[in-house]
Amino acid sequence: MAHLIAPSILAADFANLQRDIEMINQSEADWFHIDVMDGVFVPNISFGMPVISAIKKHAKKTMDVHLMIVEPDKFIKEFKKVGADILTVHYEVCQNLHRTIQEIHNAEMKAGVSLNPHTPISVLEDVIQDLDLVLIMSVNPGFGGQNFIENTYKKIIQLRDLIDKSGSGAMIEVDGGVNDQNTPKLVAAGADVLVAGSFVFKSDDPVKTIKNLKL
Numbered sequence: 633m634a635h636l637i638a639p640s641i642l643a644a645d646f647a648n649l650q651r652d653i654e655m656i657n658q659s660e661a662d663w664f665h666i667d668v669m670d671g672v673f674v675p676n677i678s679f680g681m682p683v684i685s686a687i688k689k690h691a692k693k694t695m696d697v698h699l700m701i702v703e704p705d706k707f708i709k710e711f712k713k714v715g716a717d718i719l720t721v722h723y724e725v726c727q728n729l730h731r732t733i734q735e736i737h738n739a740e741m742k743a744g745v746s747l748n749p750h751t752p753i754s755v756l757e758d759v760i761q762d763l764d765l766v767l768i769m770s771v772n773p774g775f776g777g778q779n780f781i782e783n784t785y786k787k788i789i790q791l792r793d794l795i796d797k798s799g800s801g802a803m804i805e806v807d808g809g810v811n812d813q814n815t816p817k818l819v820a821a822g823a824d825v826l827v828a829g830s831f832v833f834k835s836d837d838p839v840k841t842i843k844n845l846k847l
C-alpha cells in the first residue's frame with residue numbers, strides 16, 4: 633500500500649483555519665492530524681473540543697486525533713462526538729491501556745497508541761493485536777518544528793517485525809520532523825502514515841509539498 637500523508641493542523645494559521653482546511657481537502661493529503669495538548673503531559677497547550685468541531689465542519693477527510701493529555705479515558709465519548717475517526721492515546725499516561733483501547737472501540741473509533749521517543753516498542757507486545765494504529769513520536773511531543781530523532785528508523789523496523797509476527801493489522805504512523813529528506817527512508821523502514829506540520833504549512837506551495845511527500 634502507498635503511504636499516507638497527514639498534515640498536522642497545529643502548524644496551520646488558526647486565524648485562517650477554514651482556508652487551510654480547504655487546502656488540505658483539495659490536496660492529495662489523506663488525513664487531518666489533530667494534536668490535543670493539555671499542558672500537563674506535554675509542556676504546551678493547543679486546543680480542544682470547540683476547535684475540533686469547527687475543523688470537522690469543513691474537513692472532508694479522516695480526522696486523526698492525537699491526544700497528548702493525561703486521563704484520556706475521561707473524554708473518549710466526547711472526542712467521538714466532535715468528529716474523531718481515529719483516537720490515539722499515549723502509552724505513557726494509560727494505566728489500563730487495554731481497557732482504554734476497548735473503550736475507544738466501543739465508541740466506534742479506530743484505536744491508536746503513541747510512544748514517546750524513550751519508550752521501547754516491546755511495551756506493545758501484549759496489545760498489538762487490538763490496535764489499529766501505532767504512532768511513533770520522532771520528536772518529543774509538545775511542539776511543531778523540532779528536529780527528527782534518527783533512532784526512529786530502528787523503532788519502525790522493530791514495530792514492523794512485531795506487527796508481522798503477531799498478525800496485527802495496525803498501521804505505523806510517524807510524527808515529528810518529517811520532511812522530504814527523511815520520507816523515503818521512513819517509508820522504506822515500514823511507515824504507513826507520515827504526519828507533517830511545519831514542512832507542509834511553512835512551504836511556499838503546501839499543495840505541491842504534500843504531493844511531493846506522496847511520491
Ligand code: DX5
Pocket residue numbers: 640642643665667698771772773774775776777778807808809810827828829830831
Ligand atoms: C508534536 C505533534 C506533531 C507536530 C508535528 O507534539 O504531535 O503532530 O504537529 O509537527 P512538525 O511536522 O512540524 O514536526
Ligand code: ZN
Pocket residue numbers: 640665666667698807827
Ligand atoms: Zn501529533
